[in-house]
Amino acid sequence: MKKNILIVGACGQIGTELTFSLREKHGNEAIIASDIREGNEDLMNSGPFELLDAMDYNALEEIVAYHEIDTIYLMAAMLSATAERFPMRAWNLNMDSLFNVLKLGKEKKVSKIFWPSSIAVFGPSTPRENTPQHTIMEPSTVYGISKQSGERWCEYYHKNYQVDVRSIRYPGLISWKTMPGGGTTDYAVEIYHKALADGTYTCFLKEDTELPMMFMHDAIRATMELMESDAENIKIRSSYNLAGMSFTPAEIAATIKNHIPEFKIDYAPDSRQAIADSWPYSIDDTEAQQHWGWKAAFNLEKTTEKMLENLKK
């Protein structure tokens, strides 16, 4: 029986930590990491790795057959800020890679798929406080449009072809092992690096821009819990709202100051401000709690403590 897991986009911010966590749980050899380029030394040395362009269906199909893959986590994507600069490239990457894995699901070449969505599926007309699971969704970014379309396709493949695809709308993710790249929420990682290296940070969002965020440890746990849940618990096949914490740049700066009193922040908002202004302040994740028992563990204070502690090392 096939039992191995393939992570596509394993060298990115989420992929790296997901690879380590799945390897810890299932053993190194059962988790095949893949990406368009090689990752950091720890990742490359911890188990099997394949160079793979997620848009190349034949290469993907070959790896799935060769490694006897049962489950795919598709983590490759172009994020919000970069996608605004390269709209068609973002659309092609984000959609083609999803269609490739959904096709493998439809043809029963894999039995389970994880695909990440984002709070970017919401737009300026969405209620911004405690944004519900089902609400107005008129995303105004290329990334958001691709994620919203992806959600509709996931639900469609589940309903019409019984593909077991599961998804989470990730908020901004905060991690210390791998840097994010090309997102609007990236400031919430950069700020810790700069606070430790220089004692100052110039933020590309305004001080009062509140956004939903989550510590990576919680995000990985949520992803694994969702994937381990019995299929009958997964009642939403588009994507689940998921909440961790919400804060502004001024609030994260204040928690850093508790550890580094001389830390200074200033603000120089750029084009990412408009993207942030179109997203929710906070998320209602009642369905994730009720359907598969989700509960976040990290607040801003705990996140800051862990980030500074690990980055110092």
Ligand code: AKB
């Ligand atoms: C981004 O900022 O683009 C991502 C996201 C919220 O999906 N971190």
